[in-house]
Amino acid sequence: xxxxxxxxxxxxxxxxxxxxxxxxxxxxxxxxxxxxxxxxxxxxxxxxxxxxxxxxxxxxxxxxxxxxxxxxxxxxxxxxxxxxxxxxxxxxxxxxxxxxxxxxxxxxxxxxxxxxxxxxxxxxxxxxxxxxxxxxxxxxxxxxxxxxxxxxxxxxxxxxxxxxxxxxxxxxxxxxxxxxxxxxxxxxxxxxxxxxxxxxxxxxxxxxxxxxxxxxxxxxxxxxxxxxxxxxxxxxxxxxxxxxxxxxxxxxxxxxxxxxxxxxxxxxxxxxxxxxxxxxxxxxxxxxxxxxxxxxxxxxxxxxxxxxxxxxxxxxxxxxxxxxxxxxxxxxxxxxxxxxxxxxxxxxxxxxxxxxxxxxxxxxxxxxxxxxxxxxxxxxxxxxxxxxxxxxxxxxxxxxxxxxxxxxxxxxxxxxxxxxxxxxxxxxxxxxxxxxxxxxxxxxxxxxxxxxxxxxxxxxxxxxxxxxxxxxxxxxxxxxxxxxxxxxxxxxxxxxxxxxxxxxxxxxxxxxxxxxxxxxxxxxxxxxxxxxxxxxxxxxxxxxxxxxxxxxxxxxxxxxxxxxxxxxxxxxxxxxxxxxxxxxxxxxxxxxxxxxxxxxxxxxxxxxxxxxxxxxxxxxxxxxxxxxxxxxxxx
Numbered sequence: 001x002x003x004x005x006x007x008x009x010x011x012x013x014x015x016x017x018x019x020x021x022x023x024x025x026x027x028x029x030x031x032x033x034x035x036x037x038x039x040x041x042x043x044x045x046x047x048x049x050x051x052x053x054x055x056x057x058x059x060x061x062x063x064x065x066x067x068x069x070x071x072x073x074x075x076x077x078x079x080x081x082x083x084x085x086x087x088x089x090x091x092x093x094x095x096x097x098x099x100x101x102x103x104x105x106x107x108x109x110x111x112x113x114x115x116x117x118x119x120x121x122x123x124x125x126x127x128x129x130x131x132x133x134x135x136x137x138x139x140x141x142x143x144x145x146x147x148x149x150x151x152x153x154x155x156x157x158x159x160x161x162x163x164x165x166x167x168x169x170x171x172x173x174x175x176x177x178x179x180x181x182x183x184x185x186x187x188x189x190x191x192x193x194x195x196x197x198x199x200x201x202x203x204x205x206x207x208x209x210x211x212x213x214x215x216x217x218x219x220x221x222x223x224x225x226x227x228x229x230x231x232x233x234x235x236x237x238x239x240x241x242x243x244x245x246x247x248x249x250x251x252x253x254x255x256x257x258x259x260x261x262x263x264x265x266x267x268x269x270x271x272x273x274x275x276x277x278x279x280x281x282x283x284x285x286x287x288x289x290x291x292x293x294x295x296x297x298x299x300x301x302x303x304x305x306x307x308x309x310x311x312x313x314x315x316x317x318x319x320x321x322x323x324x325x326x327x328x329x330x331x332x333x334x335x336x337x338x339x340x341x342x343x344x345x346x347x348x349x350x351x352x353x354x355x356x357x358x359x360x361x362x363x364x365x366x367x368x369x370x371x372x373x374x375x376x377x378x379x380x381x382x383x384x385x386x387x388x389x390x391x392x393x394x395x396x397x398x399x400x401x402x403x404x405x406x407x408x409x410x411x412x413x414x415x416x417x418x419x420x421x422x423x424x425x426x427x428x429x430x431x432x433x434x435x436x437x438x439x440x441x442x443x444x445x446x447x448x449x450x451x452x453x454x455x456x457x458x459x460x461x462x463x464x465x466x467x468x469x470x471x472x473x474x475x476x477x478x479x480x481x482x483x484x485x486x487x488x489x490x491x492x493x494x495x496x497x498x499x500x501x502x503x504x505x506x507x508x509x510x511x512x513x514x515x516x517x518x519x520x521x522x523x524x525x526x527x528x529x530x531x532x533x534x535x536x537x538x539x540x541x542x543x544x545x546x547x548x549x550x551x552x553x554x555x556x557x558x559x560x561x562x563x564x565x566x567x568x569x570x571x572x573x574x575x576x577x578x579x580x581x582x583x584x585x586x587x588x589x590x591x592x593x594x595x596x597x598x599x600x601x602x603x604x605x606x607x608x609x610x611x612x613x614x615x616x617x618x619x620x621x622x623x624x625x626x627x628x629x630x631x632x633x634x635x
């Protein structure tokens with residue numbers, strides 16, 4: 001009887017602990033939401049290039065009043081919207097992105113179209129706009145069109161008279177002055193000649209000379225701030241520039257986000273792992289934007305409990321997820337800023353995602369990619385047409401057309417790809433470890449134990465995918481039971497999970513990383529081995545180099561005593577980034593593995609895509625600008 005009573009008390013104790021744990025999580029989330037709202041409100045203010053549709057548009061938030069610059073050539077052709085990298089997609093404008101402060105306190109770009117070349121600079125001082133347009137090459141008859149607008153159906157009235165533009169919003173009266181030559185006033189716009197410098201100011205009318213001086217001061221201040229990263233200056237410039245120019249306002253959700261690229265979607269799109277990586281890079285010196293992006297993609301969680309493959313303007317992929325990097329990134333951001341409210345804000349969703357993966361993507365103890373059939377209604381999106389099919393399962397990997405899946409069998413009944421995936425399992429184990437650390441920090445001891453147990457379970461299963469004769473972890477066909485010898489950088493991800501011994505890790509480097517027939521070369525690492533028949537396709541994930549693959553392998557290298565391999569990864573990745581950055585001021589979605597070029601037409605390579613900067617983020621880490629994890633473990 002005494003034993004039975006003690007046992008019941010023991011069970012009751014743990015039930016009470018779970019209830020307290022759950023209540024703590026609920027109350028902490030409510031508390032942290034106030035902090036998240038305060039942070040968001042602080043971000044959504046001031047003049048900046050918030051309008052995702054054009055980099056030559058200045059918008060005042062929260063009013064949503066904008067000043068849009070369009071170009072009219074002497075033949076009457078008009079370019080209303082301007083974007084970076086579109087010259088690779090058939091459009092004729094070319095934009096050279098210059099310095100851009102995250103908060104809009106300084107921006108600069110150069111623009112070329114129909115033999116017109118301009119420099120456009122701006123600054124915001126005391127919440128007032130100073131905009132300067134400098135003609136570098138123009139012909140008689142070329143002109144600038146300045147159009148004020150209320151964006152995103154926000155309330156406000158706009159009037160234009162010969163003296164000024166007036167914008168009346170529910171919260172503010174905005175006066176804008178144009179100082180230019182041969183101005184023509186229309187009811188909806190002002191046209192002015194491009195023969196001389198043109199200034200646009202809000203608040204009060206200022207001379208062009210005054211604006212030039214103000215712009216010069218703002219530029220000097222911004223360049224002085226960049227000197228903090230002088231040990232990795234050009235790499236930092238590339239990374240910070242692409243992130244700043246892709247910082248936009250999402251009116252649907254009233255938030256500031258960093259979509260992968262302005263050209264990828266007419267409005268915006270957030271991809272899962274892309275956005276977490278953006279948050280990680282932003283954490284270098286912009287805590288608020290780092291938090292905002294990590295929170296934004298985490299809060300896109302689906303009703304089924306996973307972070308979606310993508311979310312864009314009212315639609316999200318409800319049938320599939322993406323690579324599990326959220327907890328890894330969140331833990332690293334916390335390592336720098338040490339603010340628990342941020343962890344609390346995203347914890348429940350990250351835990352849900354972790355549990356969902358094990359419950360829904362496990363086949364015989366291995367993790368696989370899949371897609372859950374979902375009724376998208378009348379949507380004509382790609383997700384609607386591919387839900388429950390093999391292609392959608394491939395997309396869940398984040399490596400859409402990778403040759404890894406060419407020979408895989410798809411279980412059309414359960415909608416699972418029957419291929420045990422080394423990369424997926426490794427990232428999941430790392431996710432378990434990272435989330436377990438977060439749970440410990442927040443005092444959720446039961447969750448931490450649960451996560452550690454799952455990490456151990458899948459670590460043991462991952463060990464069965466080691467081919468000792470070949471010296472590498474390999475994917476496994478779950479129909480035939482055979483290992484797959486289609487090699488990709490994801491096979492190095494076990495380093496992230498800390499599963500290999502040091503001897504195994506060394507073999508992976510010596511026999512495969514440095515193997516010129518596979519991954520080694522002037523430019524590394526190709527998304528499939530050089531001796532694979534798919535390498536020469538040079539199309540998307542079939543042979544091209546992708547920054548996130550290099551970056552994740554590098555993070556794994558940091559867990560081991562592999563100084564030469566880590567150094568070579570960092571140096572070669574940096575060189576690849578700088579090749580196109582220095583020549584064209586582009587940061588590309590992916591790169592040619594033999595020429596090192598990026599952003600070429602017909603290769604599905606966006607020319608200005610923020611995760612390309614991960615190639616340089618490694619160098620910034622190595623220079624000591626980012627807090628490092630514990631010392632490498634020697635097994």
